[in-house]
Amino acid sequence: MFHFRTDITDTLEDVFLEDITVPKGNFFSLDELAGFSSNEPVMLDHKNVLTSGLEIYLLAIREGKRTIPVKREGRFSKIDIPNLALTA
Amino acid sequence: MEKNLTFILWKTSEPGIKTIYKMVYAGKKVIERKSLRYRISEKNWDNVAKRVTSKEKNHVLINSLLVSTENTFRFENSPAEAGSDKTCSLFFFENRLNSTFRDGTTKASTYKKYSTVLEGFKSCALAAFGKPELPFAELRNPETIRELTLGLKKSRRKSRSKKEDHVVFNYLSVFKTYVDLWNMESGTQFPVNTAAFFRFINRKKPAKQATVLSGDQIRMMGEYIPKGNRNSYSETLAKSMFLFQYHAGGIRIQDCLFLTNKMFHSDRLTTTVKKTGGLINIPYCFGMVECLRPYHEDEYRKSVQNVRTGKLSLPAEVIMTLYRIGNFDFSSMDYASFMGFYNMVSSNPKYAGIMPALETVRDLLEKEIMDIFFSSLREKPEQFVFPQLDIEDFKGVRDNTAKFTQKHEYILHRARTRHNSALARIGKSLGIENLTGHVPRHTLANHLMSEGFGLEKISHVLAHAETKTTKIYLKNSHGYTDTMDTLKEFRERKK
Numbered sequence: 001m002f003h004f005r006t007d008i009t010d011t012l013e014d015v016f017l018e019d020i021t022v023p024k025g026n027f028f029s030l031d032e033l034a035g036f037s038s039n040e041p042v043m044l045d046h047k048n049v050l051t052s053g054l055e056i057y058l059l060a061i062r063e064g065k066r067t068i069p070v071k072r073e074g075r076f077s078k079i080d081i082p083n084l085a086l087t088a
Numbered sequence: 089m090e091k092n093l094t095f096i097l098w099k100t101s102e103p104g105i106k107t108i109y110k111m112v113y114a115g116k117k118v119i120e121r122k123s124l125r126y127r128i129s130e131k132n133w134d135n136v137a138k139r140v141t142s143k144e145k146n147h148v149l150i151n152s153l154l155v156s157t158e159n160t161f162r163f164e165n166s167p168a169e170a171g172s173d174k175t176c177s178l179f180f181f182e183n184r185l186n187s188t189f190r191d192g193t194t195k196a197s198t199y200k201k202y203s204t205v206l207e208g209f210k211s212c213a214l215a216a217f218g219k220p221e222l223p224f225a226e227l228r229n230p231e232t233i234r235e236l237t238l239g240l241k242k243s244r245r246k247s248r249s250k251k252e253d254h255v256v257f258n259y260l261s262v263f264k265t266y267v268d269l270w271n272m273e274s275g276t277q278f279p280v281n282t283a284a285f286f287r288f289i290n291r292k293k294p295a296k297q298a299t300v301l302s303g304d305q306i307r308m309m310g311e312y313i314p315k316g317n318r319n320s321y322s323e324t325l326a327k328s329m330f331l332f333q334y335h336a337g338g339i340r341i342q343d344c345l346f347l348t349n350k351m352f353h354s355d356r357l358t359t360t361v362k363k364t365g366g367l368i369n370i371p372y373c374f375g376m377v378e379c380l381r382p383y384h385e386d387e388y389r390k391s392v393q394n395v396r397t398g399k400l401s402l403p404a405e406v407i408m409t410l411y412r413i414g415n416f417d418f419s420s421m422d423y424a425s426f427m428g429f430y431n432m433v434s435s436n437p438k439y440a441g442i443m444p445a446l447e448t449v450r451d452l453l454e455k456e457i458m459d460i461f462f463s464s465l466r467e468k469p470e471q472f473v474f475p476q477l478d479i480e481d482f483k484g485v486r487d488n489t490a491k492f493t494q495k496h497e498y499i500l501h502r503a504r505t506r507h508n509s510a511l512a513r514i515g516k517s518l519g520i521e522n523l524t525g526h527v528p529r530h531t532l533a534n535h536l537m538s539e540g541f542g543l544e545k546i547s548h549v550l551a552h553a554e555t556k557t558t559k560i561y562l563k564n565s566h567g568y569t570d571t572m573d574t575l576k577e578f579r580e581r582k583k
Binding site for chain 2 (some may be wrong): 021024025026028029030031033034054058061062064079
C-alpha cells in the first residue's frame with residue numbers, strides 16, 4: 001500500500017516563527033525593511049528552511065507574532081522559471 | 089717639497105697678549121696661516137716645545153688642541169702614517185667621524201653621540217697617560233685597556249657618579265668599531281685584538297623585565313583623564329600617541345611623530361619605517377580613530393553625523409535579534425546613542441545572548457565611521473596627524489633621516505623628551521613604572537606572543553630587520569621561549 005504525503009500544496013498554513021530556519025548570507029538595512037510591503041507569501045522548503053519572503057518573516061518578528069502563514073514547497077514541487085529567454 | 093707645521097704667536101691689540109696661529113710651510117714659503125682663536129699671555133708660551141706652559145689658565149685644553157691640530161696635519165700630509173701603529177687611534181676616530189659626517193653617511197644624532205664618546209676617551213687618555221693621544225700600538229697593551237676602562241667609568245658630570253658598566257661597554261663598542269676599521273684598512277700585519285677591550289667590564293647584571301602593559305592597563309590608559317590644566321594637553325597627546333602606536337602595529341615613536349594624513353589610504357595606513365627602511369601596511373581599527381579624534385574633531389564629527397544604524401546593511405540574524413528588543417528604535421540611532429545602549433546592556437550578564445548581534449552592529453558602525461573619517465582626513469592639506477612637530481620644520485628631509493641637521497635632531501629630541509615626560513607623569517598617576525614611548529612595542533609583541541603568533545610573524549609586525557631583535561623583545565626581556573608552549577601543551581595532554 002502506498003501512502004501519499006500531502007505536503008505538496010498551494011494552501012497556506014500557520015507555522016511557528018521559531019520552527020523556521022533562516023538561511024545565512026541575507027542582508028537588509030532597517031530603513032529598507034521599515035518601508036517594505038508585499039502580498040507574496042513566505043515560502044518554506046521541506047526542511048522548514050525559508051526560501052522566500054524573508055522580509056515578511058523579519059517584520060513578523062518585529063510585530064511580536066508567534067506564527068506566520070507560509071506556503072510549503074516539497075522536494076518534487078514544480079519549479080516555475082519564467083521563460084524570458086525564449087519570449088524575448 | 090715636504091710640508092711642515094708649526095705654531096706661532098701673533099700680536100693682538102693688547103700688549104703682552106698674543107693669538108696662537110698655525111702655520112704650514114714648505115721650505116721658506118708659507119702656505120697657510122690660520123688663527124686657532126686662542127689668546128694667551130706671551131710669557132706662558134714655550135717657543136721650543138710649541139706648547140703653553142702650565143701657568144696659562146686653559147693650558148690643558150689649548151695643548152690638546154695643538155696636539156689634535158698636529159695629528160690632523162700629520163694624517164692628512166703623510167698617508168703612510170695612517171697605516172702605522174704609531175698613529176693616534178683617537179685622531180683616526182675623530183678624523184673618520186668628521187669625514188663621514190661631512191659626506192652624510194653619519195647622521196647628526198650619531199655624530200653628536202660619538203663625539204661625546206670621543207671626548208670621553210680623550211679626557212680619559214689625558215688623565216691616564218698625560219696626553220690626549222692613544223697610538224694603536226698602545227692598544228695591544230692590556231694595561232692600557234685597563235686604564236681606559238677605569239678612566240671611562242669616572243663620570244665627567246658634576247655629580248662625579250660612576251658610569252654604569254653597560255655605558256662603558258657602549259663607549260668601548262663605539263671605539264672598537266673604529267679600531268676594527270683601522271685593522272681592516274691600514275694593512276697592518278698585527279691587528280689590534282679588539283675583543284680584549286671588554287675584559288675589564290662585568291656586563292652581567294640581573295635581567296630586568298621591560299615594561300609591558302596588560303589588557304586592563306591598556307584600557308586604563310584609554311580612560312585616563314589628566315588632572316589639572318597645566319599638563320592636560322601634553323598628557324592627552326602622549327596618551328593618544330601611545331595608544332595609537334599600540335593599535336598601529338607597535339610603530340616606533342619616531343615613525344608615529346612623522347605620520348602624515350596622506351599616509352592614510354582607503355583601507356590601510358602605509359608608513360615608512362625610518363630605522364630599518366621599507367614600508368609597512370597597517371589595517372585600520374577603531375582605536376586609531378579614537379586616538380586621532382582630539383586633533384581632527386571636525387572630521388570625526390562629520391563621520392559620526394553621517395552614520396546611522398538604520399542605514400547599515402545587517403545580516404538577517406542580527407535584525408532578528410534587534411527586532412526582538414522592545415522599546416528601542418534602532419533605525420534612528422547614531423553611534424553615540426547605540427554605544428550608550430550597548431554599554432548599558434553589556435554590563436548585565438542577563439543579556440549575554442544578544443551581545444554577538446550587538447557587537448556586529450557596533451563593528452559595522454565603526455567601520456562606516458572609519459571609512460568616512462580616514463577619507464576626510466586624507467583630503468586635508470598635508471600635515472602631521474599628531475601635533476608634536478611642525479611639518480614645515482622638516483620640509484624636504486622628513487623621508488630621509490640622514491639629511492637631518494642638528495636643528496632637526498634637536499627638535500626631534502625635544503619632542504621625544506616631551507612625550508616621555510608626559511608618559512612618565514601618566515605612569516605615576518596610574519601606578520605603572522617606566523612608561524616610555526617604546527612600551528607599546530614591547531606590549532604588542534608580548535600580546536601577540538601570548539595569543540600564539542610565531543616569532544617570524546611578530547618580527548614582521550614590528551618591522552624588525554632580523555628575528556634576533558624580536559627574540560630580545562620576547563625572550564631576553566620577558567623570558568618567553570618555546571618552553572611556554574611546550575609546557576602548556578604538556579599540561580593540556582595530561583588532563
